[in-house]
Amino acid sequence: xxxxxxxxxxxxxxVIMAALFWRAQRIRETALRATxxxxxxxxxxLLDQTVxxxxxxxxxxxHGRLRxxxxxxxxxxxxxxxxxxxETEVLGERVRRVVLPxxxxxxxxxxLH
Numbered sequence: 001x002x003x004x005x006x007x008x009x010x011x012x013x014x015v016i017m018a019a020l021f022w023r024a025q026r027i028r029e030t031a032l033r034a035t036x037x038x039x040x041x042x043x044x045x046l047l048d049q050t051v052x053x054x055x056x057x058x059x060x061x062x063h064g065r066l067r068x069x070x071x072x073x074x075x076x077x078x079x080x081x082x083x084x085x086x087e088t089e090v091l092g093e094r095v096r097r098v099v100l101p102x103x104x105x106x107x108x109x110x111x112l113h
Contacts, residue, residue, distance in 0.1 A: 026093075027070065027090060027093055028051065028053070028072070030090070030093065030095060031051050031070070031072045031088045031090050031095055032049075032050065032051050032072075034088060034095040034098055035051055035072070035074055035086070035088045035098055036049075038088075038098040038100075039076055039086075039100075042100060043078075044076045044077065044078050044084075044100065044103070045076060045077050045078070045080070046074060046075075046076050047074075047075040047076055047077055047083060048074075048075060050074065051072035051073065051074045051088055052072060052073050052074070053070060053071075053072055053073075054071045054072060054073040054087070055069075055070070055071040056068060056069070056070050056071075057069050059091060061091055061092060067091050067092035068091075068092065069089070069090070069091050070089075070090045070091075071087055071088075071089055071090075072087065072088040072089075072090065073085055073086070073087055073088075074086050074087075074088065076100065076103075078103055078104050078105065079104060082103075082104065084100070084101055084103045085101065086098065086099055086100045086101065087099045
């Protein structure tokens with residue numbers, strides 16, 4: 001069996017694309033876990049149990065290395081009737097922050113005694 005150079009290059013390109021796709025999925029899962037955890041802490045309900053990629057661009061980290069910056073969007077609710085959009089920011093493979101916009105609260109503020 002003889003493999004031509006184009007066959008080898010095509011196979012290498014497919015392997016690289018599969019690896020990049022797998023890494024992107026792993027980073028999305030990391031963002032989803034951080035988003036779920038943040039929503040639980042803030043006592044809001046993450047809707048659809050997913051995050052969606054909103055933006056992607058190169059950006060430098062705190063050490064000056066070029067990384068991919070990703071901004072994921074998700075929806076959450078407090079009352080069950082209103083949907084709000086939040087964002088999860090990831091630089092490289094690290095979640096930088098999860099942001100919830102101003103929203104209603106269903107619980108009473110803690111009373112001071």
